[in-house]
Amino acid sequence: MFPKIKKIKNQVYLDYAAATPLDPAVAKAMRPFLTSEFGNPSSLYKQGMEARTAVEKSRKTIAGLIGARVSEIVFTAGGTESCNLAILGIARQMTLDKKIYKRGSKRPHIITAAIEHHAVLHPVESLRQEGFAVTVLEVGAEGKINPDNVINAIREDTFLVSIMYANNEIGTVQPIAEIGKKLLKANQARARKRLAPVVFHTDACQAAGTLDINVQRLNVDMMSVNGSKIYGPKQTGFLFVRTGLYIKPLIYGGGQERNLRSGTENVPGIVGLAKALELAEELRNKEINRLGRLQQYLIREVKRIPGVTLNGPEPGASSQYLVRLPNNINIAIADVEGETLMLYLDSYGIAVSTGSACTTGMADPSHVLLALGLNPKQAKSSIRMTTGRYTTKQQ
Numbered sequence: 113m114f115p116k117i118k119k120i121k122n123q124v125y126l127d128y129a130a131a132t133p134l135d136p137a138v139a140k141a142m143r144p145f146l147t148s149e150f151g152n153p154s155s156l157y158k159q160g161m162e163a164r165t166a167v168e169k170s171r172k173t174i175a176g177l178i179g180a181r182v183s184e185i186v187f188t189a190g191g192t193e194s195c196n197l198a199i200l201g202i203a204r205q206m207t208l209d210k211k212i213y214k215r216g217s218k219r220p221h222i223i224t225a226a227i228e229h230h231a232v233l234h235p236v237e238s239l240r241q242e243g244f245a246v247t248v249l250e251v252g253a254e255g256k257i258n259p260d261n262v263i264n265a266i267r268e269d270t271f272l273v274s275i276m277y278a279n280n281e282i283g284t285v286q287p288i289a290e291i292g293k294k295l296l297k298a299n300q301a302r303a304r305k306r307l308a309p310v311v312f313h314t315d316a317c318q319a320a321g322t323l324d325i326n327v328q329r330l331n332v333d334m335m336s337v338n339g340s341k342i343y344g345p346k347q348t349g350f351l352f353v354r355t356g357l358y359i360k361p362l363i364y365g366g367g368q369e370r371n372l373r374s375g376t377e378n379v380p381g382i383v384g385l386a387k388a389l390e391l392a393e394e395l396r397n398k399e400i401n402r403l404g405r406l407q408q409y410l411i412r413e414v415k416r417i418p419g420v421t422l423n424g425p426e427p428g429a430s431s432q433y434l435v436r437l438p439n440n441i442n443i444a445i446a447d448v449e450g451e452t453l454m455l456y457l458d459s460y461g462i463a464v465s466t467g468s469a470c471t472t473g474m475a476d477p478s479h480v481l482l483a484l485g486l487n488p489k490q491a492k493s494s495i496r497m498t499t500g501r502y503t504t505k506q507q
Contacts, residue, residue: 282424283440292331344388
């Protein structure tokens with residue numbers, strides 16, 4: 113039985129990893145394209161050309177922010193679609209490339225990690241069911257991937273590595289740039305053997321706005337980002353696809369987005385996405401430090417409660433090298449069911465979650481927490497609190 117606590121008049125929102133509010137500046141940038149400037153970007157008259165100009169301006173903004181070419185940005189309807197397009201798109205392309213895959217031979221090999229978001233794990237599993245070979249790398253108690261384990265898992269028939277940049281449940285930051293460097297070296301050795309290069313994809317949906325997402329420094333071939341995690345509109349996102357890499361589309365139709373994502377472009381959403389990413393990059397360093405201080409304070413105070421343990425890595429003291437996202441706190445509370453606690457806190461105006469928003473409400477314990485070594489009871493006794501741009505110490 114929970115003790116009675118004083119009700120809070122204003123809601124305390126601690127689930128920024130699930131969704132962020134739309135920034136007022138983003139809403140302002142989107143507004144004309146929701147009302148007067150409603151043209152179809154594929155139309156050749158004035159309204160259409162204005163819409164096309166807005167889309168291409170947004171593409172240029174995003175490309176500049178991540179160190180990519182304008183032609184390497186493909187707009188999608190969010191992080192899930194971006195991850196699916198990357199994984200299934202390269203897999204479909206591989207099976208069509210006669211130099212790499214001869215029809216009737218064994219399907220090629222994919223490497224991923226046990227704590228990936230289901231937007232990665234489920235398309236990979238669908239490929240496994242089609243006959244593709246899959247290696248799922250295990251993680252330790254902090255959820256960290258050892259770059260050498262990635263390289264050691266590569267086989268002659270490996271064509272894809274997909275490792276998320278920052279985990280949505282426990283905030284663990286993976287050494288993506290280091291993995292990318294090692295893959296570059298491995299691909300040089302493969303080229304000498306006339307083997308196809310291994311493509312490197314990262315799900316950076318939780319990383320954007322906090323971590324460096326420059327694709328040149330990360331050494332990635334594909335990167336997925338969405339808008340709803342960076343104070344932009346929901347159902348917006350993009351996939352970075354490096355020049356020279358060919359993937360097959362998932363959606364066919366009018367051939368928009370270089371034939372990779374057919375359908376009339378979501379002009380207001382694309383404009384809002386670009387503005388949100390621009391603002392996130394401007395505020396990034398300031399927010400890292402502010403959220404880091406809130407994180408340390410909240411963890412310290414919550415640990416005063418008997419039976420509380422922190423899931424995932426202890427936050428680092430320096431913002432120069434983050435081992436955990438500075439807005440993420442995931443705790444297990446002995447003998448307390450996380451979902452019950454979440455609903456109890458909600459009745460008092462405090463919004464937390466029990467893990468990924470995509471799986472909250474499911475009976476199964478978090479696959480991420482199980483991968484850390486927690487037993488099902490411990491995993492079900494956990495809640496996640498994530499702070500954001502509008503979180504205060506008073507809250």
